[in-house]
Amino acid sequence: MKAKRFLAGTLVWAALLSAAAPQPAVKVWQQDLVLPTYLLGPPEPNPIFFFGRASQGAEGRVYPYPLYDRLTYRKAAKTYKIVYLENEYVRVGILPELGGRLFEGIDKTNNYNFIYRQHVIKPALIGLIGAWISGGIEWNIPHHHRATTVLPVQYRIESNPDGSQTVWVGELEIRHRMRWAVGYTLHPGSAHLEARIRILNRTPLVQTMLCWANVAVHANENYQVIFPPRTQWGAHHHKREFTQWPIARGRYGGADFSAGVDVSWYKNHVASNSIFAWNYEDDFLAGYDHGKQAGIISVADHHIVPGKKLWTWGTGPRGRMWDKILTDEDGPYIELMVGAYSDNQPDYSWLQPYETKSFPMYWYPLRAIGGVKNANLDAAVNLEVSQGRARLGFYTPAPHPAATVWLKAANKILLRETVAIGPSQPYRREIQLPAGLDEHSLRASLSVGSRELIAYSPVRLEPQPMPKPVEPPPPPQQIKTIEELYLTGLRIEQFHHPSLDADPYWEEALRRDPADVRVNTALAINYLKKARFGEAERLLRRALERATDKYTTPKDGEPLYYLGLALKAQGRLDEAYRHCYLATWSMAWRAAGYYCLAEIAAGRGHLEQALDFTERSLEANALNVRALSLKAALLRRRGYPQQALAVLREAARRTDPLDVRLMAERWLVEKTSAARQQLLGAFSEHPATALETAAEYLNAGLWADGMAVLSELAATKAKVSPLVYYYLGYFAQKLGQSGKAAQYYALAAQASPEYVFPFQHEMIEVLESAIQHDPRDARAPYYLGNLLYDWQPEQAVRWWEKSVALDDSFAIVHRNLGIARARAAKGSDLMRAIAHLEKAVSLPQKYALHFAELDALYEAAGVAPERRLTMLERHHEVVAQRDDALAREITLKLVLGKCDEAIGLMKGRRFSAWEGGSLNVADDWIEAHLLRGHRRLAAGRYREALEDYQTALAVPDNLPVERRFGGSREAEVNYWIGVAWEALGERARARELWEKAVAGAVQRLPPPADPSLTQSYYRARALEKLGRQPEARAIYEELVRSGSQALQQTSAEIDFFASFGEQQSQRSRLAAAHYLKGLGHLGLEQKDQARAEFAEALRFSPEHLGARTELARLNQ
Structure with a gap:
């Protein structure tokens, strides 16, 4: 009922914005859609601050959003509201509850899903704040795989005078406080879907943004991605490397295309990969299923929308794993992304204060013409010449009863034909060409009367040199000029780089000038x-x-x-x-x-x-929606309500039809139940909009207006954020209503603090006022610390300390102090950090995340694994609520030799893989069976050892492993399987396994301290077994060199192009380096040096399983 009431409000609002329209030729309706859904668990109640995590190549900031990383794998029928648009040729469905995603697009002429249609909602950990689903069209604004991609957004339906219908979706993005809106529009008599995009910087500060429409399509061996024919190169993320298009040669994106591979075909991608078209001349991108003779066309003005991207998981094991993770039966997909003001990811453009960017994108289905060489909004054309014959095809998204098809060679007409053409009647023909004709002289065109709809001539390409790849910036001191220092810092800031900070570059510039x-x-x-x-x-x-x-x-x-x-x-x-x-x-x-x-x-x-x-x-x-809102408020306050309403109508029409401040102003003008209902619907469904509306009234000193609007929300008796009450208390104070202020501040202090993550500068003044009014309020300083931590960590710590001094029974504030002190740990501060987290886990309200974080601090402090495991086992039921916490318990069981218990925990739990993430319980599975196999081998139980070694490679589906570029342990496992066969007297089988161990190759050269280098050690061991000692010795010597090089680095190398995860810790890096050296010395039979290196590895990382295992063997 709530959704219906809210829709009624939006329709009233729509009526104010447009003149009465004739009966539309496009149908629009909403209905319930029941979909099997794998349910999400509750979001993480603890604030997740930024510690260098990368997401899609940019900062992976979660705060002020909660983290949605608990996947339950419980499947249930769930009802969603879907809004349909339908005309004669296509039907599309939009799911506002899932990020405003366009969920389906069907070509009614052949019943083809030209956009990937899911029949299950199956979240995976791919989005900026965790949960993400595949399929449909996802809007990535202002970051890739944006925070709210599976969360509800606002929506409304709008009828247009020309008979078209529009469904608007949009939201307030709270990290940068910008808004975006997308208007999906179907027009009568046309198969094309229009998306009108508006991105609004409602802040007084310059911001940066990217905008990509992530279009998924069903993929199979017949699917081809079509970049415009003039495209000769494709770029990878960051433009760090390039490949020829469409025939790639050499290595690209971790894949080997050296034999010459047509990468436009889905079937030719074994591994995951991204290719951005290096094309700034053409307006279209297409995908075509040659088996079904159907596809999709994307059209947009390349001056504004230059981005054209192919993404695939690939057809190999990793791709199949992600297919299973993301869907039940709908199969693989590829993404045909379209980028506005952006041609790469990450690639951000600037939005000046209060700037609005507005532009359209279009898609339409394509069928029965064999592909496409050129396309625009009017038509698509295909022309292929082979063995003296031309195959010609045209498709138009609108019907034309008398169009003219032309095929010319220079000035000679080879074909002229009048045809009826349209979405249900494409044109295709094959003709014989005159002998010796140069195909580049051909020109195919389609016209209606004197207007040419589309044309194409085969492109004669002059080879272009490969564009220069982007390189990481040098350290500030190595940059020659102040201007270059300024621009380097500006680019780092513009692109939200996850591991580099602009400040050192600017500070070096200021040191010079x-x-x-x-x-x-x-x-x-x-x-x-x-x-x-x-x-x-x-x-x-x-x-x-x-x-x-x-x-x-x-x-x-x-x-x-x-x-x-x-x-x-x-x-x-x-x-x-x-x-x-x-x-x-x-x-x-x-x-x-x-x-x-x-x-x-x-x-x-x-x-x-x-x-x-x-x-x-x-x-x-003229498109400053903040100025328009304020203008309406001023007109209202001066007694001109009709002029105020006119401003509001125009603002909604030209800027953001879903802007909640405009809704608030409308209610203040009209005071009607419909206006109130619409406003409160937005506030209750999207609570941050209430806070943003309050902040805007605060900034303009309109205390009474802010109080009037928020009082309506507070009066609903619904669950209200304590931040709303703090705003109300502040407004009451400003209005001299001290009694009301005290009441509101008391309500704020008593409200639940879970999921309260302030995000506005204005809250600093509001919360400080609350603290002055009631110095005993422990919650206000806690919230202030949350707000400030990513900006001013030292000040945040002071506020959290004040909160603890007032109330030390709140676990989350202790946890916050613990992780804050750990990030700034110097000597005894690490122990103070541990003390805070120990206090947090001792309190009645327990959180699994606290145990994971405490164990990480224990690890950093070198606490004995026995003590760490005891803590986790004692609280196993809580620990098991999070994958990262339970994975730590499993690893420690392995460290302490409890292999059977570790295997039992892994068998009984489905773990979730983050795309590009480091959590890898599959390695624990391998380690557990290797360790148990080693014991059985040493005890002479060779057959049981063989079973364990073989099981090590049979990682069950409940332990997905995210290995993007190598990292497999097959060399190690195959070596030990060979050893077991050798012990059983099966020398031929053993040799076969050692050959497999040697044949395994790393896909991409890892950095010196990368743990995957350990596989080189086992390749060398296998080489020795095969009698190839000189090759083995060279590998051992390289391991010693690699470990030594890693130890010479003063800190972990920053991967400038890292797309995911966080930087490796210094302790783990040093442990890995010593371990590599130890393996090299061990292979060279320098046992004393090996023993010393393994001992050093354990000094830095007492739980390092490899070092423990090898040291134990040496000491036997």
Whole structure:
């Protein structure tokens, strides 16, 4: 019922936005859709802060979202609301509850799913915050595999005067506080689906974003990806490497195409891979199933939408594993992604303060023409020449009863035919060509009357040199110029690099030239984003000192504007007013500068002046939805409700039809039940929108409006975030209502603190006011610490310490202090960190994550494995709630020789694999059977040892292993299987296994301390068994060199192009390096050196199984 009520509200809102439309030729309706669903467990209640995790090549920040990483594998029927659009030719379905994903697209003329249609919802750990599903069209804004890809978004239905229908989906993205909206539109009489995308930077700060439509299609051996014919090269992520297109040669993306492979065909990709078309001339991308003679066309203006990407899991073992993880019976898929303002991933573009980017993308089904060589919104054409014959095909997404097909050679007409053509009647013909004709002289075209719909001539390609791959930036000290330092830092910041920080590059630039305007401004903007307003002010004043030298008016008002923001955030409004006004002298900063002035004037009660400032702001940026909202509020407060409503209608039409601030203003103007219902529906379904609406009223000093809106939410008696009550208390204080303020602050302090993750700068002032009002409130400092930790970790720790001093019974704040101190651990701080986490796990409310994190600290501190395992076993029921915690218990059981118990835990549990993740319980399975096999081998139980060794390779499906580029332990296991066969007297079988061990090759050269190098040791052992001692000795010597090189590094090498995971810890890196050296010395029969290296490995990592095993053998 709630969804129906909310829809009713959206339809009323739609009626305000458009004139009465005729009966639409496109049908739109919503209905229940029951789908088998693998249920998600509850999200992680603990805040997940950023510690360098990479996701899709950019920062894998989770906070302020919760982490959705608990997959239950419980399958149940679940009902979803699906919204359908349908016309004569296609039907599409949208699932607002699953991120606004376009769930299905069916070509009604042949019943072909031109977009991958799932028949099960089966989440996997691929998204930015965990859970993700495949299929359909996923919207990745402003990051790839965005945070809310499987969470509900807002939606509404809109009827258009031309008979078309639109379903809008969108949301407030709370990490950057931007909004996006996508309007899916079907038009009468056409098979093309239009998507109108709007991306809005509603913040006063410059932001960056990427936008990719992730289109999945059903894949099989007949499926081909079609880049435009002028495409000669494809790029990998980061543009770090390139390959020829469509015939790849050499190594690319970890795959060997040296024999020459047509990578446009799905069947030719054994391993996973990405290829971005290096094409900036053409508007289309296509996929075609040659078996079903059907496919999909994507069309968009390449000046705005240049990105064209193929992604596949591949047809090999890893691909089959992910097929099973992501679907039950719908089979493999590939992704045909389309990128706006972006041609790669990660590749981010800039959004200036209050900027809106708006653009369309289009798709339509394709059938029965054998492929495509050119396409636009009107038509697609295919032309293939072989053995003196031309095969010609045309498809149009709209019907044309009398179109003309042309095929010319130079000026000679080879074919002219009038045909009826349309979505249900494509055109295809084959003709004989004159002898000796050059195919490049051909031109195929389709016209209607005097208008040419599409044309194509075979492209004569002049070979292009391979584009220059991107290389990692050198350290700051090695960069020659200040400009290059500035630009290097800017790119790091722009691309949200997960392991590099822009600050060292900018700081080096300032060391050379402390007053550089660009660098001071860039670093100040970074500080503003982190709410470090005083530091930003210092840098901006330094920039302006140079920019205004000799009483000069600066050419660019950027530092003036941002100084105004820094001062406004510190409450110094007179100074802020002056600097923002000066910024408006620069055209580039008129819109943002005047909007800042409008907020200051509104807060002072100068409504007429504030209205004038909003008008001036809108003259420079008519799509600033914040200015439009404020204008409506000012008109309402000055007694012009109809003008206010007109502004709101126009704002929704031109900017964001789902903007909740516009809904709030509409309710404040009308005070109707429909407006209230729509607003509260948005607030309850998307709680962050209530906080953002409150912040906007706070920024403009409209305390009464903010209180009126939030009071309606509080009055519903629904579960309300304590942050709403803190805002209400703050507004009440500002309005002089101290009694109400006390009531609201008390409600905030008493509310549940779980899943309360503040994300707004404005909450700093709000929470500090609450603390001043009630110094006994332990929750407000906890929330303030959460808000500040990723920006100001030292300040966050101080607030958490205050919270603990007031109430030491809250486990999560102890945990926060523990991980914060661990990240800054120096000597005894690590033990203080451990003490906090020990306190956390001792409290009644227990969290599995706390045990995983505590054990990680124990490991870092060198705590004995016996003590660690005892703790985990004592709390096994809680530990078993999370994969990472239980995996630690399993590993420690192996370290302490409890192989049977470890195997029992692995058999009884399905573990989840993160794409590119490091959690690899399959290795524990292998290790457990190897260790047990070694024992049985030593005891003379050769047959049982053989069974264990063979079982080691038979990793069950409940232990998925995410190995992207090598890392297999087959060489090691095959070596030991051979040893067992040898012990059983089966020398021929043993030799066969040793040959297999030697034949195993690593797909990609690993870094010196990579654990997969240990497989080289077992290849060498197998070589010795085969009598090839010189080859084995060379490998042993290389292991010693590799380990020594790793030890010479002062810290872990940063993989500039890392797409997933976190950097390897220093202790584990050093342990791995010593272990490699030990293996090399062992192979060279230098046992004393080997013993010393294994002992060093155990000093850094007492649970290192390999070092333990080899040292035990040496000491026997």
